[in-house]
Amino acid sequence: MVKKKVNKKGRLGRIKGFSIQFLPYSEIKSLNSDERIRKILGIVLGNNILIVQGRLRNEEETRLIGDTMAMIDHVKNFKGIELAVIAGNGNGGFLDNFKQRLVRGLSGGDLGAITIIGPATIVKEIKRDPKKIELLLTK
Amino acid sequence: MAMKIFKNFFKRIFTNIFKNKKEMKLGFYGPPNAGKTSLANRICKDFTGEEIGSVSKVPHETRNVQFKEKVDISYKGKKLTFKIIDTPGIATKIDYENFLKYKVSKKDAKIRAKEATQGIIESIKWLDDMDMVVVVMDASENPYNQVNITIIGNLVARKIPVLIVANKIDLKKANIKKIESAFPEYDVVGISAKQGKNLEEFYESLFKVSKKV
Numbered sequence: 001m002v003k004k005k006v007n008k009k010g011r012l013g014r015i016k017g018f019s020i021q022f023l024p025y026s027e028i029k030s031l032n033s034d035e036r037i038r039k040i041l042g043i044v045l046g047n048n049i050l051i052v053q054g055r056l057r058n059e060e061e062t063r064l065i066g067d068t069m070a071m072i073d074h075v076k077n078f079k080g081i082e083l084a085v086i087a088g089n090g091n092g093g094f095l096d097n098f099k100q101r102l103v104r105g106l107s108g109g110d111l112g113a114i115t116i117i118g119p120a121t122i123v124k125e126i127k128r129d130p131k132k133i134e135l136l137l138t139k
Numbered sequence: 140m141a142m143k144i145f146k147n148f149f150k151r152i153f154t155n156i157f158k159n160k161k162e163m164k165l166g167f168y169g170p171p172n173a174g175k176t177s178l179a180n181r182i183c184k185d186f187t188g189e190e191i192g193s194v195s196k197v198p199h200e201t202r203n204v205q206f207k208e209k210v211d212i213s214y215k216g217k218k219l220t221f222k223i224i225d226t227p228g229i230a231t232k233i234d235y236e237n238f239l240k241y242k243v244s245k246k247d248a249k250i251r252a253k254e255a256t257q258g259i260i261e262s263i264k265w266l267d268d269m270d271m272v273v274v275v276m277d278a279s280e281n282p283y284n285q286v287n288i289t290i291i292g293n294l295v296a297r298k299i300p301v302l303i304v305a306n307k308i309d310l311k312k313a314n315i316k317k318i319e320s321a322f323p324e325y326d327v328v329g330i331s332a333k334q335g336k337n338l339e340e341f342y343e344s345l346f347k348v349s350k351k352v
Contacts, residue, residue, distance in 0.1 A: 058292040065231055065289065066263045069256040072233055080232025083285045120232035128283045130320075 018047045018122050025054040025111055033060050037067055040117060044081055045071075049118035049135070054111050055085045064117075082123040086133060087113035162209060163352055164268060165221040165345075168294075169275035170286045171198040171228030171255075174306035176205075177332035178275055179225040183207045185338075191225050197241040199255035201227045204265055214342040219349055226265060227258030229286050266293055270352050271300045273345070278305035278313035278329060282321040291322065300351035302344055305329040309336060 021043055028036050037060060043050045056064065061083075068081050116126060116135070127134040167175040180190040192205045207223040235245075235252035243251065272294050276282055294301050303322055305315045309331040319327045328344045330337040 058289070058296040061289045062263045062266065062293050065229065065286075066260050068231060069233070069259045072256045073253060079234045080230070083231050083289075085285060085288065120234065126285070127281070129281065130283070 018049060018119075020049045020051065023050060023052045025052075028052070028054075033057070033063060036060060037064050040064065041067060041071065044117055044119050045075065045078065047119060047122060049116070049123060052115040052117065055087060055113040055115050061085075077121065079120040082116075082118050082120055082126050084116045084126040084128055084133065085113055086116070086128070162220045162222050163270045163349060164224060166224045166226060166265065166269040166272040167275055168226055168262065168266075168272050168290050169228060170277070170280075170284060171230055172196075173228065173275040173277045173280075174332045175228065175275045176201050176225050178273070178304065178306065178330070179205075179207070179223055181332050181335060181338065182212065183210060183223060186210050186212050191223060197238060197243065197251075199228060199230075199233070199238075199251060199258065201225060202251070202254040202258040203227065204258075204261050212342065212345070214339075214346055217346060219346065224265065224269070226262040227255065229259050229262050229290060230255075231286065233259075266290075266299075267297065269294075269299050271302070271349060273302050273304055275304045275306050276318055278307050278315055278318060279310045282318045287321075291325070300348045301325055302348045303327045304341065306332050309334050 023040075023043070028039065031039065036056065040050060040052070041064070055061075064081075064083070071078055072080055116133075118126075118135070122137060123135060124138045125134075125136040127136060167179050169175050176192045176194050180192065180194065183189055183191045187207060187210055189207070191207045192201055194200060204227065205225040207225075210221045210223050212219050212221060233252045233255050235248040238248035238251050239245065272290075274287065274290055274294075276287060291301060291303075303318065303325045305313070305318045305327055307313055308315065308329040313329075315327065315329040326344050326348060328337070328341050330341050
């Protein structure tokens, strides 16, 4: 859900200067960790909110945070990213969990998950609880 | 054959004796302002008489990894020796302007922001070196925060035992149940590091989780 600024007349204000891009898993499947992170940060630095099919590996997530921090010092007006991974909670019982693991193993990634990454200059916060996710944009 | 069994028996006994004497590296991880240093200070003060670092309302007060070696923690007649490692809070964004509302000058805010980014990189690098980690969360905040999920995911991938601390239970908004339901597979202990509430339960959980090391 994207919250937009509402003006005095009650109409939704226009949000300028960014786009939302979708990255299918097939686009990053064959890339190594360096290439994946470079690709993701390249898109985010272009003022895009990125929706990735699947999720990064655990060590790639921390690497993404580390590389983001290193870039804050070197890229003008870059303040970091907002990041959220939405995945199954794994509470579906033994059979469901087994099925999920089997699908993950066969496809090479957690395709049931999605990862949202946006530049902090555009995405103020990604609020989440188990049932909903809200993308709050900066004014 | 009998000689081999005899050798293995003694080897196991000696390994167990010396394993327990080893200093365990205990890391404190979590988002900024969750109370990692407050808790580390409380432990260090209780068992060594000295604190590990300064605490502030301004986020990213801890910008370097801080240590306290040979901290002997005693609980119910048992004793474990830890190297306490307090790490800078992990975040995905740093904006120097956020420090200005805490009456920090613009120049200092920029320095603080730069040091904070380096501190986060350092925290991440240290993940591999931990024997056991206490993930400190603010019980009055939403636990479904990607930083919490990423830290725990990384610790699990590295097979490092995790204890989750729901800090700030003295606050009205605190909700331990929300943290428990967000991380149902982990031990969660509610404390107030500032007021020293429920630390007995924390030490009990710490000793319990340390058996997994």
